[in-house]
Amino acid sequence: METVVAGIGNLENLDSDGSGGFYVTGIIDGYLAHIGADGAVDKLVTGLDHPAGVRTVGDWVYFLTGDGFDAGPGTLQRYDVLTGEVHTLLTGLNGPNGLLELPDGDLLFTTTGVNGPPTGISRYRPSTGEYTVTWSWLPLANGIALAPGGEAVFADNLALQIFRIPLDAPNSPSIVTGVPRILAIFDDMEVTRAGTLFVADHLTGSVFQVDTASGAACTVIAGLIKDRAARSLPDGATSVRIAPHGNGWALFVTSMDGALRRLVPPSGFDLTPADSRP
Numbered sequence: 001m002e003t004v005v006a007g008i009g010n011l012e013n014l015d016s017d018g019s020g021g022f023y024v025t026g027i028i029d030g031y032l033a034h035i036g037a038d039g040a041v042d043k044l045v046t047g048l049d050h051p052a053g054v055r056t057v058g059d060w061v062y063f064l065t066g067d068g069f070d071a072g073p074g075t076l077q078r079y080d081v082l083t084g085e086v087h088t089l090l091t092g093l094n095g096p097n098g099l100l101e102l103p104d105g106d107l108l109f110t111t112t113g114v115n116g117p118p119t120g121i122s123r124y125r126p127s128t129g130e131y132t133v134t135w136s137w138l139p140l141a142n143g144i145a146l147a148p149g150g151e152a153v154f155a156d157n158l159a160l161q162i163f164r165i166p167l168d169a170p171n172s173p174s175i176v177t178g179v180p181r182i183l184a185i186f187d188d189m190e191v192t193r194a195g196t197l198f199v200a201d202h203l204t205g206s207v208f209q210v211d212t213a214s215g216a217a218c219t220v221i222a223g224l225i226k227d228r229a230a231r232s233l234p235d236g237a238t239s240v241r242i243a244p245h246g247n248g249w250a251l252f253v254t255s256m257d258g259a260l261r262r263l264v265p266p267s268g269f270d271l272t273p274a275d276s277r278p
Contacts, residue, residue: 001221004252004260005039010226011254012067013099013188015056016243023061024254025051032063032079035260045079045086053099053109053188057126062107064096069114071095076109076124090131094119098144098188100153102167103275110141112158121155121170136170138163143188143239147212148195148274154212156186156199162210177215182208188239190251191274198240198251205236207253207263221263226256242273249273 012027020037025048032045032054052067059081066074074093079086095114101107105127111119121144123135140158147154147164154176156162161178176197178186185202192198197210198220205224210217226235235256242249249271251263265271 002262002264004262005035005041006257006259008033008041008258008260010256011238011258011260012052012256013054013063013239014241014252014254014260015054015061016241016252017056020244022241022243022252022260023054023056023063024260025054025063027051027067027256032061044084049074052097055099055101055107057101057105062099062101062126064093064099064109066093066095066115067097067112068095071114073115074111076107078126089126089129090124093122096122097142098155100144100146102146102153103150103277108135108144108153110138110144110155110157112140112142121165136165136173138165138173143186143199145189145191145197146275147191148193150275154189154191154197156189158185160184160186162186162189162197162199164212176212177210177217181215182210182217184208185234185236187234187237190240190242192242192270193272193274193276194270195274198242200237200240200253200255202234202236202238202256205255205257207237207240207251220251221253224253224255224257224259224261226258242271 009026009029030048050071054063061079074096076090095112098110118139121136123132162176163173187200206222
């Protein structure tokens, strides 16, 4: 484990920029920032209301706001890397959190339901503006990742379960694991092409490694907690992403303690992500 950058607020989510750097969101300080490959931090958009999920798609960076019980109605916004302009695509969202781009270019985002009845997972098509408020009914949804093969997604929720959701049957999820096997407050996640899921956890500040076929799990790292003396959940690890490192891959983790960390796997471990598109 290596610390890439530290002391930059309460990090909620991240995504690779494709060039060795990352885009991250600071949920309490209200910003979208870029962390360069050299560790330099540039706050691109400030004054945001509890920003959450972030995804890089070409020259655009999509991000969500309104994550948390003390946040206002959420939004889906898009930052133009070339011009610095910000466009709001959706408003009035119900506590959006995790964000994912599908192979067909559509976006999925989870909603925890803090501003009304649960709305599950929503789907948005940037090319046309088509918006399905409840694409999957999964209540209190949080983290989300594309499964190997691109025919399903994995998602977790605040009921402490992890699910596999087929894209062609979004209202027929199956349980992968959760309580009583793993006691955790799951957040965002990433999965390898071999079906190994890495999940951030607030309860013990952990990253869990989950076998999606059997549901068995182990702890990769723990203790990534904001304040040990006076805890106020959620305050642990928030998101994981697999990104290039040297001649292979590494796991990058954000946490509420304001650090971005890099976890390098042991020799021979296949960390190739299920979604390895640039």
